[in-house]
Amino acid sequence: MRRVAAALATAVVACACSPVAPYQRGYLARPDMAMEPVDAGTAKALERTYSAKEAARGGASIGGGGCGCN
Amino acid sequence: MRSALVLAICLAASLSPPASAVGPGSQLPGITAPRLADPAHRVDFAALHGDVVYVDFWASWCVPCRQSMPQLDQLYRRYQARGFRVVGVNKDVATADALRFLTRVDVSFPLVADGDDSVAKAFDVQAMPSGYLVDRNGVVRYVHRGFSADTAVELRTEIESLLGSGA
Numbered sequence: 001m002r003r004v005a006a007a008l009a010t011a012v013v014a015c016a017c018s019p020v021a022p023y024q025r026g027y028l029a030r031p032d033m034a035m036e037p038v039d040a041g042t043a044k045a046l047e048r049t050y051s052a053k054e055a056a057r058g059g060a061s062i063g064g065g066g067c068g069c070n
Numbered sequence: 071m072r073s074a075l076v077l078a079i080c081l082a083a084s085l086s087p088p089a090s091a092v093g094p095g096s097q098l099p100g101i102t103a104p105r106l107a108d109p110a111h112r113v114d115f116a117a118l119h120g121d122v123v124y125v126d127f128w129a130s131w132c133v134p135c136r137q138s139m140p141q142l143d144q145l146y147r148r149y150q151a152r153g154f155r156v157v158g159v160n161k162d163v164a165t166a167d168a169l170r171f172l173t174r175v176d177v178s179f180p181l182v183a184d185g186d187d188s189v190a191k192a193f194d195v196q197a198m199p200s201g202y203l204v205d206r207n208g209v210v211r212y213v214h215r216g217f218s219a220d221t222a223v224e225l226r227t228e229i230e231s232l233l234g235s236g237a
Contacts, residue, residue, distance in 0.1 A: 022198045023190040026163040029131035 091194035098123065098208045099192040103182035106160050106168060113157060113182050116208075121153045122232045123204040124225070127190060129161040130171035132198040138217035142201075143177040145226060152233045153206070157182060159189050161198065201225070205232050 020028065027033065036043050051057045092099065100116040115125075126142055128135040139158070146156045156179035162168040165183060172181075184190055193202060197215035203225070205211050212228050214221050 021187075021190070021195070022200075023127060023129075023161040023184075023187065023195045025198065026129055026131050026161060026167075030163065 091196075092192070092202060092210055093213055094210055096210045098125075098202075098204045098210060099189075101189060101192050103159065103184055103189050106158075106165065106181040106183045109183065113180055115157070118155055118157070118204070119208045120206055121155045122149075122206060122229060124154070124156045124229070125159060125193070125202045125204065126156060127159045127161055127193070127195050127198060127200045129198060130167045131162070134217040135199050136175060137219075138199050138201075138221070139175045139177050141217075141222045141225075143179065145222075145229060146177075146179045149229055149233060154229055154233060155179070159184050161190060203228055203232070 031037060038046070098115055098118070102112040102114045105111045105113060124142065124145075126138065128139060142156055142158070146154065158177065158179060158181040160168045160181055160183055162171075168181075168183075182189070193200070199214075199217050201214040201217075202210050203212040203214070211232060212225075214225065
């Protein structure tokens with residue numbers, strides 16, 4: 001019974017999947033769909049404010065060895 | 071077993087392309103679309119029969135369209151007197167984006183909006199930009215997906231061939 005329910009749930013989720021048509025990619029091109037939804041200068045200012053408030057820098061991106069030397 | 075069948079049907083239904091894809095040999099869909107700058111007036115695709123028509127799907131976010139639109143305008147101006155028409159179908163989410171694009175890349179051929187995707191769905195557009203060259207009998211003869219300098223050369227040859235043959 002549990003397996004049937006799981007399969008049906010997967011089927012429902014799969015039915016909900018729909019590829020974005022090439023002509024609908026304008027939605028993905030909207031500025032608020034960007035990974036960083038503000039310009040580079042504002043992003044840097046926000047990160048600096050965050051660092052000051054949290055008393056910690058770094059860790060906002062992948063990379064670094066965790067040496068604590070930044 | 072039954073649930074696996076349901077899953078397979080759902081996946082097939084969600085991934086299979088529509089049956090109404092327009093390609094070489096298809097008839098130009100008989101649809102209408104509102105003009106981009108004047109939505110009160112509509113362009114009737116059926117009324118284009120008798121001319122060689124290029125239906126171009128474009129958008130301000132489509133990088134190759136910055137190259138294709140001026141080239142299409144040149145072809146339109148060159149062959150308009152011989153019965154060549156271009157209809158640009160805009161696929162921007164906001165009309166303002168399209169109008170801003172047109173302040174930089176102005177074109178003289180008619181442009182229509184497609185906010186409800188009805189025109190794009192009727193053609194089953196597979197790439198941006200996409201262009202459909204239609205002969206005087208309303209039959210799609212060539213489909214161009216994407217745009218490069220080679221496309222412009224091919225298109226010119228195809229247009230001359232269709233204008234010259236009387237087909």
